[in-house]
Amino acid sequence: MSDKLYLSYRQIHRTVKSIAHQIETDGFDPDIIVAIGTGGFIPARILKTFIDRPILTVGIRAYDENNRLTERPQKIQWIDEVEKKLTGQKILLVDEVDDTRTTLEYCLNELYSHRPAETAVAVLHRKRKEKRGVIPDFVKRSFVGMEVDDVWIAYPWDALDIDAHCDIADARDKLAREESGGSTTILIRGFFVGMITS
Numbered sequence: 505m506s507d508k509l510y511l512s513y514r515q516i517h518r519t520v521k522s523i524a525h526q527i528e529t530d531g532f533d534p535d536i537i538v539a540i541g542t543g544g545f546i547p548a549r550i551l552k553t554f555i556d557r558p559i560l561t562v563g564i565r566a567y568d569e570n571n572r573l574t575e576r577p578q579k580i581q582w583i584d585e586v587e588k589k590l591t592g593q594k595i596l597l598v599d600e601v602d603d604t605r606t607t608l609e610y611c612l613n614e615l616y617s618h619r620p621a622e623t624a625v626a627v628l629h630r631k632r633k634e635k636r637g638v639i640p641d642f643v644k645r646s647f648v649g650m651e652v653d654d655v656w657i658a659y660p661w662d663a664l665d666i667d668a669h670c671d672i673a674d675a676r677d678k679l680a681r682e683e684s685g686g687s688t689t690i691l692i693r694g695f696f697v698g699m700i701t702s
Contacts, residue, residue: 507655510673516628516660519649520547523626524554526647527596532624534596536589540564540611543600546661547628551598560589562614564607577610590618597623601657602630602648609637616642629657 527534534557539548541563548559563580583589595615602608608625615623624645633654639646663669 507653508658509652509655510658510669510676511660512670512673512677513660515673515677516547517550519628520550521554523628523647523649524551527555527624527626530645530647532596532622532645533594534624535593535621536560537596537598538562538583538611538615540597540599540607542661543659544598547600547626548598551596551626555596557596562611564611573604573606577607579610579614590615590620593620594622595620595624596626598626600628600659602627602635603633605635605637605639607637608639612640612643616640631655 534555537548537551537555537557537559539545539559539561541561545561548561552559560583562583565574565578565580568574597608597611597615599608599611602625608627612623612625622645623643624647625639625643626647626649628649629652630648630650631652631654658669658673660666660669660673
């Protein structure tokens with residue numbers, strides 16, 4: 505997988521705003537947001553701007569120190585006083601990407617064991633690929649910012665040089681918008697992936 509999708513904070517913000525609009529249109533009114541760390545932290549915080557709900561965080565490790573996918577996700581941090589905070593609540597679980605789906609499946613099942621009223625999922629990006637995990641049947645609502653090809657997504661919060669990162673993301677976004685007449689399109693040989701209409 506040599507192609508990368510570079511995203512700026514501006515692009516992330518627009519994508520989260522579109523998710524907030526989906527949630528509002530759907531009529532889902534969560535009591536709390538649960539962010540999967542570390543990738544879901546920033547999207548969850550931006551989402552709070554639009555839907556103004558408290559955020560709880562969980563830490564899940566899906567990759568090893570060499571950036572290889574592990575056999576199973578591992579819980580490294582979970583919610584204190586979990587029964588008190590989750591039982592009977594409508595939960596919106598937030599992560600940055602639905603890649604293999606194992607992390608989402610793991611978290612959804614853990615959350616469900618605490619008897620919430622409802623659990624929904626929101627992800628910035630869902631990769632078009634075969635999934636190892638499944639979204640459990642008890643999840644009736646799923647909100648996706650963009651469907652993308654199976655490429656490495658370079659999020660701005662992972663950048664060592666944020667200026668260079670955002671320059672690449674903005675240049676690719678601009679080129680893609682010009683080529684599509686205002687809409688950003690799906691990945692074509694390393695250019696910006698997604699569907700956002702200006």
